[in-house]
Amino acid sequence: MTGDLVFILLALLTIVPAVWVVFSPNIVHAGFALLFTLFGVAGLYAYMGADYIAVTQLMVYIGGVLVLVLFTVMMTRVPQGKRANYGLDRFVPAGVLSLAVFGLLYKTITSVDWGAGHTEPVPTVAEIGTNFMTNYIFPFEYVSLVLLVAMIGAAILIRENKNTQDEPENGESEVQS
Amino acid sequence: MNVGLPHFLTISAALFALGLFAVMSRRNAIGILMGVELMLNASNINFVAFSRYVQHGIDGQIMAAFVIVLAAAEAAVALAIVLAMFRNFGTVHADTVQSLKR
Numbered sequence: 001m002t003g004d005l006v007f008i009l010l011a012l013l014t015i016v017p018a019v020w021v022v023f024s025p026n027i028v029h030a031g032f033a034l035l036f037t038l039f040g041v042a043g044l045y046a047y048m049g050a051d052y053i054a055v056t057q058l059m060v061y062i063g064g065v066l067v068l069v070l071f072t073v074m075m076t077r078v079p080q081g082k083r084a085n086y087g088l089d090r091f092v093p094a095g096v097l098s099l100a101v102f103g104l105l106y107k108t109i110t111s112v113d114w115g116a117g118h119t120e121p122v123p124t125v126a127e128i129g130t131n132f133m134t135n136y137i138f139p140f141e142y143v144s145l146v147l148l149v150a151m152i153g154a155a156i157l158i159r160e161n162k163n164t165q166d167e168p169e170n171g172e173s174e175v176q177s
Numbered sequence: 178m179n180v181g182l183p184h185f186l187t188i189s190a191a192l193f194a195l196g197l198f199a200v201m202s203r204r205n206a207i208g209i210l211m212g213v214e215l216m217l218n219a220s221n222i223n224f225v226a227f228s229r230y231v232q233h234g235i236d237g238q239i240m241a242a243f244v245i246v247l248a249a250a251e252a253a254v255a256l257a258i259v260l261a262m263f264r265n266f267g268t269v270h271a272d273t274v275q276s277l278k279r
Contacts, residue, residue: 007180011188018192021211022199034211037192041218044185053221053241060245065214065252072256073207076263095199102194109186116182116230127235129241136239143246148184150250154257161198 003047010047014040028077031070038062049121050129185226192219206259206271210252217248 017036024030038061045054132140182203192215221241230236258277259269266274 004180007184010182015191015195018195019217021215021271022195022202027205027208030208030211034214035214038218041192041222043208044222045225047180048185048225050229050238053225053238053273056245057221059216060249061214065249066264068252068256069207069211069214072259074268076207076259089191090202094198097201098194099262101197102190104194105190106187109183109190114182114227114231117233119229119233121229122250124235124238128239131239140244143243147246147249147250150254154253157254157257157261 002105007047012040012042013037027073029071031066031073033059034069035062035066038066052125067176180227182230185222185230189219189222189226191244192216192222193260206262206269207256209271210255210259213255214248214252217244220244 013038017033017040020033021037024033032076042054042057042062045057123134150162196212196215196219199215200209203212205208221244224237224241224244226237228234228241261277262274263269265278268274
């Protein structure tokens, strides 16, 4: 009974701010609503006994991605009056497609027998660590390479404009000297 | 009520539909990115739920960890693109910008 109540609360904590993320005209409010959604998803992971994933969600998403998103939101604010961050003309096709996708997914979820059983959750951290170093060693190294490339790519993208402005000036000064 | 796999799948489907709506309706590029994050979280809930209730193993959780890592990389690159876009064009609206350079 208590477990059901916790589940309902976590589900509300996930879905209600997600609605706010989607519909809020203020992008800063959407960013802060995303905080609660990610927190609710971490709670759902913990409810399913996935303790490692729950903590990773808290650290990477809330500690990293969300801070990055909020920084970018606040660095790119322009006073634009009532010019909306979303287009009302797009609400109809977007709503139709989203509802269709949700209906299809819900119909699939309720009609298919997933063969779901019930087991007691077990601690997962040690097993995940062992798997990372044995069965999943290649994807593990590969994903670290992807992270490195993404980091370098992000740095180059940020610096690109400055470099293109600097290069002609340097060329001119070389010619003059 | 016995909380099981269909409940988590339903929450995941709702999150995915909301994310899809944000991706399609938002004009702000960062709003689109938030929608993508919602969709990635929905897929992650599915991974963990199937790993817990159907497979009784750890593989789904490992896949969820990879998804989280790739989402972080994607967010970093996408926000760098948004910042470059803002620096070059002074706007973050995805429908007014068609290239990264002027």
